[in-house]
Amino acid sequence: MRERARHATRVSPMPPPAGGDDPDADAAPSCSGSADEGDAQERSLPNGDIYTGQWRGAVPHGAGKYLWADGCMYEGEWRRGKATGRGRFSWPSGATYEGEFLDGFMHGAGAYVGAAGDTYRGAWAKNLEHGAGEKRYANGDRYDGEWRAGLPDGCGHYAWRDGTEYAGGWRAGLIHGRGALVWANGNRYDGGWEGGRPRGQGTFRWADGSLYVGFWGREAPGGAVHQKGVYYPSPAAAGGSPRARDPREVFARELPECVSTGTESQSALTSLRSLKWLMRSVSGRGSSSSGRSTGSGGSLVHVWGSDGDVKCDLGDDWRRRSVREGRGLPPPSTVPVQHLANGAALRVSKRQGVTIAKGHKNYELMLNLQLGIRHAVGRQGQAILDLKSSAFNPKEKVWTKFPPEGSKYTPPHNSCDFKWKDYCPKVFRTLRKLFKVDPADYMLSLCGDDALRELSSPGKSGSFFYLTNDDRYMIKTMKKAEVKMLLKMLQAYYNHVRAFEDTLVTKFFGLHCVKSGVQQKKVRFVIMGNLFCSDHTIHRRFDLKGSSLGRITDKPPAEIDEYTTLKDLDLNFIFRLQKQWYQEFQRQVDKDCEFLEQEKIMDYSLLVPLTLMVKNLQHLAFQDGTGITFVLIQTGGRKLNLGQTCCQGLN
Known part of the structure; x- marks a missing residue:
């Protein structure tokens, strides 16, 4: 790499004679010979360097080879005195670069092979790895991914020689x-x-x-x-x-933790090194016979004079980029970065519901729920897709005691003494696998340090609803009859969601019961996916039943916000879907309705969150849909990207 740093600038930009017009300024970079180019010539320079190739005027132009006295060599295409196009540069140590050049820099697609055996194949910009590329280090390490200014930056995969691997994001190496x-x-x-x-x-x-x-x-x-x-x-x-x-x-x-030694500091990776050069300018030759000045082209090392001679001077004012070596962790950044859960954009809108803090009437119930879920999910084994009919038996349930002092199977806690029941644990464990829910993420959402939020019941069932802090999951309390009904249809539900991956039916992740207090009061609840969880702000949400009697909100227009549940007669948009999307959507709705009818369920709705993608939301008139060019519908937890759709207001 030192060889590459020391000599790469020997094919740096070389300007044409100053003051002259270049008749071929707009031609393509490819410089293979043409009829009006001069014949191949060989010129020996006083310092021992040799150039053999085509010329135009007083500068190399076309195909040519330059051999330095110390053994470095460039062979390839030239344009107006600059290495531009395809070429190959080799160092005396055996290191080589073969690929694209632009204005004397390694720029474009190319492959570098170092003297020690390290290689890089990919994109370059101004002598640095930049873009997509793969680097194999002499010590056996390998990185494949995105680069920026000579360092891994973006998405990439790094494999150490000992078998350790990392896949994910990078920034500045x-x-x-x-x-x-x-x-x-x-x-x-x-x-x-x-x-x-x-x-x-x-x-x-x-x-x-x-x-x-x-x-x-x-x-x-x-x-x-x-x-x-x-x-x-x-x-x-x-x-x-x-x-x-x-x-x-x-x-x-x-x-x-790695300690810096000398001028090199330590990095998160072995062998990730990038060089940055600061070349001193080289003055051009005095004046040509025509009296035109031949000043340097900035930070150039070799400058062609107007008379065809070469002034050779190597810039030695180069420095290394700050490089860190080893797989240890670097010192922490001093710039505060606010954590955004799950990578979602920071929302400034108000949160729905009331946080269940200490002193809330349901605070202990929340603690019991979280303790039970941690225990149930943390101890479960591998999910099996082909379940036996016995797994769906309503009597398939497990009671666990949670004394405050802890037990052989449960940790000590600060809540009251309670009992915990899991209904059909094998079935719900497999459902979570079908819905691609990671157990660790599931527990973190439901049982993390952040409290749940309690919602007022939006329906007539009298149930309580709780939201997780990340809005991914909703907990609903249930009556005994509702639990029996869900258990009765559980096997048919499992078969349906397994057969139709894109089902719009609500996703159920767990069914539990908590029994606590002197009277041993039971609270049954189900954990569901929140249909209104989205990385985008939801501006309107609709509960559609396909009927009109009583299907209008009773709120005045001034009080309607993004959390208001609107109904059929409030829907003042027409959604125009692409034919394929419409057919797929209609087919899935029909299948889901057939399933619900078979289970003798008559009261169900299509929940439709609506995101309006406009340049200036403050000027959007919801009544007529002016300016809407993109609609995102999420139903049943699945997002349907409708692309360029058309929304028209209904009068």
Whole structure:
């Protein structure tokens, strides 16, 4: 790499004679010989360099080869004195670059092979890796992904020679964003990163299956990583204490802090090196016979004079980019970065519901729900798609006692003594797998440090509704008769959602019961997907039944906001879908309705969240739909991107 840095600028931009007009200024960069180009000539320079190739006027133009006295050589296309087009540069050490050049720089697609055996194949810009490319290092490491200014930046995959691998985001050569790091011993971290360190929400999984779900913040004053979360031991793990292991111990051991030595500092990666050169300008030759000045072209090393001679001078005022070596974690960034859960855009709109804080009448119930879910999900085994009929038996349920002091199977807690029941646990475990729900993310949403939010009932059932802080899941309390009905139809529901991946029917993830208090009062509840969870702001939400009696909101227009549930007669838009989208949507609605009719369910709705993509939302008139060019509909948890659709207002 030093060889590449020292000599790459020997084919840097070389301007034509100053003051002259270039008749071929707009021609294509390709410079293979043409009729009006001069014949190949060989010129020996006083310093021992040799150029053999085509000329135009007083500068190389066309195909040519330049051999430096120290053994460096460029062979390829030239344009007005600059290496431009396809070419090959070789160093005395054996390092080579073959690919595209532009104005004397390695620029475009090309392959570099270093003297030590390291290689890079991909995109270049101004002598630096820039764009998509793969780099293989002499020590056996490999990186394949996006580059920016000579460093990994964007999405990429890095594999260390010991078997450790990382796939995810990068920024300025450091792990940054969302990604997964898998050690050779089977340990794994999935989650957020910042500057090479775990940041934000994430999960750490040991090779034996034990799991830590938590949140990683900035370092404490003493240098320790701020971390909070819950540890779930695997049944196969020895010693099963909830506090048996700490991910920080693995990070400290596997990602040691590196100390800078000399002028090189340490990095999150081995062998990731980039050079940046600061060349001093070289003056041109005095004056030609025509009296035109031949000044330098800026930071040039070789400048062709107007009379065809070459002034050779190597810029030695180059410096290395700050390079960090090793897989250890770099010092933390001093720039505060606000964590955005799940990568969603920061929303400034008000949150729906009331946060259940300490002192709320349902605070202990919320703690019991979270404790029970942690226990139920954390101890479950592998999901099996082909379930036996016995798994759907309504009597298939498990009661677990949760004393405050803890037990052999449950951790100690600060809530009251309660009992927890799981209905058909194998079925709901498999449903979560069908719906592609990661157990760690599921627990983090429902049982993280953030409290649930209680909603007032939007229907007539009298049920209570709770939302998770990330809006992904909704918890609804149920009556005993409702639980029996859901259990009765559970097998048919399972077969339906397994057969139709794009079903718009509500997604159920768990059915549970909590019994607490002196009177042992039972609270039954179901966990569902929130149909109104979206990375986009939802401006209108509709509950459509296909009827008109009483199907209009009773709120005055001034009080209607994004959380108001509108009904059939409030719908003042026409959605024009592409034919294929319409047919697919209609087919799925028909299948879902058939399923509901077979289960003798007559009261159901189509929930339609509406996102209006306009340049200036403040000037949007919802009454007539003016300016709407894009509509996003999300029904049943699935997003239908309708592309360029047309919405017309109804008078």
